[in-house]
Every structure is written in C-alpha cells, then in structure tokens.
Amino acid sequence: MGLTVVSGNGHTWRLTGQIGSGSEGFVYGVDDARPLVAKLVPDPPDPEAYRRRVAHLVRQRREPRTVRLLSGTPVRVAWPLVSVRTPDGTDAEPVDGYVMTDMRHAYQPFNHLLSTSARRAHLPRATWASGLRTALALARLLGELHAEGYVVGDLKPDNLWADESGRVAMADVDSWQFTDGRELFPGRMRTPGYTAPERIGAPAGTPPGTESDDFALAVLVHQLLMAGLNPFAGHPADGGDYLSYDDNVLHGRCRITDRTSVLLPRSVPPADLLPRRLTELFRTAFTKALRRPTAAEWAHALTAELAPGRLKVCAVNARHVHTVERPWCPWCDQAERGADSYPGHPREET
Template sequence: MLYLSPTESVSLADAETIGSGAQGIVIGRPGDRQYCIKRFRRVSPEQDRRVDGLLRLSPVDWRGTTDYHVAWPKWPLTDQTGRIRAVGLRRIDGVSLHALFDPAQRGVAFDRPTWALNLRVALSIARLFVDLHRINVVVGDVSASNLLVERSGRVVLIDCDSVQFTDPLTGEWFAADHLTPEYAPPESLRAWAGGPLDVLPAAHDRFGLAALVCQLLMEGDHPFEGVPADAGDDGVEGNIRAGRCRLFSPERFVPIAGALTELLLPPVIRTLARRAFIDGHGDPGRRPTAAEWAAGLSEAYGSLMGCRFNRSHLYHDGFVVCVWCHRRDSGLGDHYPGGAGAEETGEPVSVAEPAESAEPAARVMPRNLTTPQVKRWRTV
C-alpha cells in the first residue's frame, strides 16, 4: 500500500507491469489509461530529495506540444514512514524509438511511414533537448531506449527521474546516475566508473543527440557502428573512444556490402554531424547545440523531394533519382514500401515549418552498390 497523503492510499494489488528499467518498474492500474506509477527499486533520503526537487522544476507543469512531451514525475507516493517509494506519471502509449530503425517494425507501428517521419522525429527530439537545456537540465542517459514515439509521431522522453538538475528551491545539485555508452561522448566514457556521473555540460547531451539524429536518418545505422579494419572489435563504445566514425572515415572499417553512406544525409546535417563527431572529439565545445540541430533539421525538412512512382519515397534534393527506388531495384530491399504515385495522391503532409534553405548543393547520383562505381558518380 502506498499513500498520496496521510489519509489517501493507493492499492497496487491488481496492478500490471507495463515497463521495467534500471531505476524501477512502471505499473499500470486497471481502468486508468491516463496515469501510471513508477516504483523505485532503491529508496533513500537522497532519492526523496531528488524527487522533491524534480517536482519543483518547471517540466512538471509542461503540457508538451503536438511534437514532443516529457514524462516528468507528477506526484510522489510514500510508504507508511513517509519515504518516497514511487511517483505518478502520465501514461504513454508509444513504441521505442528503435521501431523507426527497422522497416518491418516501422510499417506496423506507424501509418504509411516515410523518411520524412524519421526527419520529423529527429527534429522533435532536438526541440525537446532545447527546452531541457534552457532550464539547465542535462539528460545524461541519452538513449534510443529512453524515447518513445506515439503513432501520431509525437516523441516522449521517459525515465526523467535520472536526469542531472539543480533543485530550484534548495540549490542542491543532483547528478545523472547512468549513461548508455553507445550515446556517450568520449570524455564521459573516460570519466565514467559505472555510478553517478560528475557534473555534465550540455555538450555531453549534444553528442548523444547527434548520434540519435544520424541513426534515425541512416535507417538505424549508428555512426560509430562497425568492425575496425586495423584494430580489435571493441564495439560502438570502442569506436567512440578512438574517434572512428563510419560516416566520415569509412576506410577505417571492414566494408559492408550495400551499406548506406553519409550522402544519404542532407548537406546541412552532414556539416553538423562532422562538427559533432570529428571537430567535437577533442573539443566538446565545438559540437552543435540542440538549437542548431533543430534549425538544421528544419532546413533539411524543407529540402525533401517526393518520388513520382511511390509517394512513400522521400529524400533530400541532392539526388537526381529516388534513392529508395534505386536501392530497391539494386536488390537491397524497399525501405518504405507502398504508396501510389505522388501525382495521383498528393505529397505527404508537412508537419514542421521549414527554415529558409541555404544555396542548394550539387545533386548526387546514387550508384548501384552491386556493380562497379562510375567515377563521375558519388556513392550512397
């Protein structure tokens, strides 16, 4: 039995487990589709102060937008001694961000998905980070597992009780207590010993944000994923530490037949990614801010072109042919199947107001990855 107040109890006898993580389990109450409860695995006086501080911070009152939402704790639930054992949260019906990385999962989770959906979700994540960084909240544990996407495309950040923040009333600082190595920058990986982290700058989150954006736009391929050509395989974490980025140094990796290249990314996104992963490897301050990512993604959204053969095929205007049709015809599968010609059914609805585009880049012809390269073509 838990308590909302000394006289108001909450029974969890018929509750169902709807989620589980390192910090606790998420419980749904029968008949309540609006709210759920996160019960902590460990409790302590510090945890009580952390929850109290979170409840005093502004995201608890955020209503969110049509694009994103923060699943911030709404109220505490205590045991008979007054120790905080759980928090109430708004219940979210969504799928993990991972569903957008895979064509099969994507087709089930969303109605007629296109590459524009991935771009729009990336833009929503960037805007979410802008709002959090504005109030000096650092996510810390940036991860695709901590982001849900509703069928409408709205992004939701979960597990918010583990973020780094300062209590606005007491001034007490609380550390982020976990990170996901695949989305952590090299300087954080070197400093992390498995427990609570030291003070993290916003540049920590900027690396993870860049990785998420690229992964969304590269069909789930992590920018640091791959087997090094001249070193042992230490996984994504090892590549991040060494600064081996497949996007900009593909020659440092064992080749993968049919792999997408950085040319799939709109030029503005390639520029931001290079700053995040190459320039920012030794100088975290050079990584683009969340606001810069939001501006770049909005510009990229405005560069989208539709395929005249399949309205589900969208790509940036640097290509002279549809990149998705080209990959399908090359035997590499249809990433976005279905859809009649755009001239018959109209273009997919634009969600974001795109920024004014810069001077258009030279267009790119994708080559058939199963045949020799023609020198005048660039590869995708």
C-alpha cells in the same frame, strides 16, 4: 492481492501489472481513470538521495520553468506527479518511486521509428520526412530543457516516445541532472552508443554537461535519418576485433567522419543520402567535443531541410522520400543491395 503504492498524503493506487523496465526501475500500470503509470526503483545506490531527488522534482512541477515544459497537449514530458512507495508492514522492504503520465495514450516507443519491421507494423505511413520531423521535435524539446537548466544525461531511445506526426516526448525524468536552489542533483546514468567520449570511463558521479546531450542528440538524429543505424556501428576496418559502440566512439570509428574506419553490410542505407548541411553538423558533432552543434543549431538546420521544395518523392515508390540534393533515390539504391528501409508498392498513394 496485487501490488499497491501509497503517496505521502495516504492516497493508495493499485498497480495493474508490469509494463516495462529499465536499468534501475520497473514501470507498472495504475488502476485509475486517468492515463497513469508508476515507476518503482527497488535498489537505488542511495535510497535517501533518490527519495529527495524525486520529492524535489515533484515540487518543481509547479515552478514556471517546468510549467512551460509541461504546457500543451499531449504532454511532452512524463514528469513525476507524486512520490509513492509500497506499503510498510509487508515481508519485503518498501520500494520508492513516483506516479507519472502514461505516454502510451498519445505516443509509441521511439524505437518503432528505428526498425523497418516496427515502422511497417506500427507507423505504416512513416517516411524519411517523418524522421526529419521527429528529429526536429526532439531537438526543439531538448533545447527547451537546456534553456530551463535541465540536462538529460542519458538521452537514448528507451527514454523517448514518438508518434506518426513527428511529435516527441521524454520519460525517466528521475535520472536528469538539475539544481534546486544551490543544490545540484547530478545525472549519473549512461548508455553505450549514446555516451559522449569524454564521459566514457569518467569517474562515477561526474556531472554531465549539455554537450553530452548534444552528442546523444546527434546520434539519435543520425539514427532517425539512417533507418536506425547508429553512426558508430561497424567492424573496425583495420582488422581488429569489434568490442562495442563505445570503443568505436573512443577510436573515432564512424562512417560519416571516416569512411575507411569501419566495415558495414552493403544493405545499410547509403552514406550520401544526407543533405550537405546535416552531414557537416554530424562531422562536427562527432569530431569536435568543444564545439558540438547545440540542440538549437540542429533545430535550425532540420527546419531548413523541411522547407518547401527540399524533399522529393521517388517516382517508383511513394514511400521513398529523399532530399532534392540527391539526383536519384537512395532508398532504391539500398533496395538493390538487399534491403529496403521504407518498402511500399509502386505508385502507392501517400
């Protein structure tokens, strides 16, 4: 007999099998005519607090601020629709969770945009312009969340979805930070490589601010425009041992702010492929904790880079799209060094 979950009003769903997992929970398919999945969290640090968090999110789905976020098709946020738990009376302890929209019906995992092989397999028409459009959609969505009082707190590829047209969606809403009345439900999750320096090593439970999301947004935009390269990737150039992304963050090892700080393979995309406007935003995001560009500022700059006349298509490979500020194709330069993030055939039609 398969796993089942029950809502507070007694409605039962049969789960069809595990389709994903994260740092705390597991996601299962749901046997339903609608595109639904269920997330179960078997061992939260405080089970009662987790149940209250999900219950408040379910209730907030009907509030104006959340209704605005959930408007449009396809839905951009996998919001908790109803709290569920596995039935009592079994050998195992009941497990709490919630049912949400299955984002697979409209999107693909965000990571598919960050890998050359995954792009070729799942998003074959994606170019650098696709990265710009996706970055813009992400910045706009994050800006809307912040305007409505939500903080993601653990913004990373594993919580994101995207499609070939540049649309973006978010999941794992149960880890967000939000208020309900006077009560704060703090965010507490963090992921190496996407954690702002002021949060690295901070005491557990320290509430994140929107500036921590702004740091993660800058990292993600960099990855979208640099073929998946994390801005804090690289071996320390001073001869020290590589320890982690977070260690590089804390020590300011970042090619875009200090080219002499890290050693990277020759095959990575060239640093000068970025437009000057975006380069300055990255430098500010990674060096000025008190004045990081906001999601709205990123949206404004990315919109400008997508304006007519700002993009150029390589004469050799139509998959090679780049800013007009670059006199020659950066992707052809990368290909000459042993890799091609956007491989295609000469004079391939777009």
